[in-house]
Amino acid sequence: MVLGVGGGWLCFHAVGFVKNTLNIDDSLDVFAVHFVGGALGPVLVGIFASDALGIFSGQETITLLVIRNLDRFPEEIRSS
Numbered sequence: 001m002v003l004g005v006g007g008g009w010l011c012f013h014a015v016g017f018v019k020n021t022l023n024i025d026d027s028l029d030v031f032a033v034h035f036v037g038g039a040l041g042p043v044l045v046g047i048f049a050s051d052a053l054g055i056f057s058g059q060e061t062i063t064l065l066v067i068r069n070l071d072r073f074p075e076e077i078r079s080s
Contacts, residue, residue, distance in 0.1 A: 014033070
């Protein structure tokens with residue numbers, strides 16, 4: 001939910017920025033939505049990643065908000 005809401009909010013504002021500030025007429029808003037959402041997704045997945053969310057882990061220790069991987073944040077930025 002956090003990834004979807006954050007991505008939707010940021011993509012919405014990126015569309016307004018591209019149209020109004022940069023004066024670029026992207027009729028389907030493809031650049032703003034796919035570029036911004038595509039860059040934000042890997043970064044946020046790296047932040048919220050947890051070993052407990054694996055498909056075969058049994059999911060014993062899932063917390064609602066796992067922001068414990070901030071040491072990996074610079075690597076996530078460079079890789080996206």
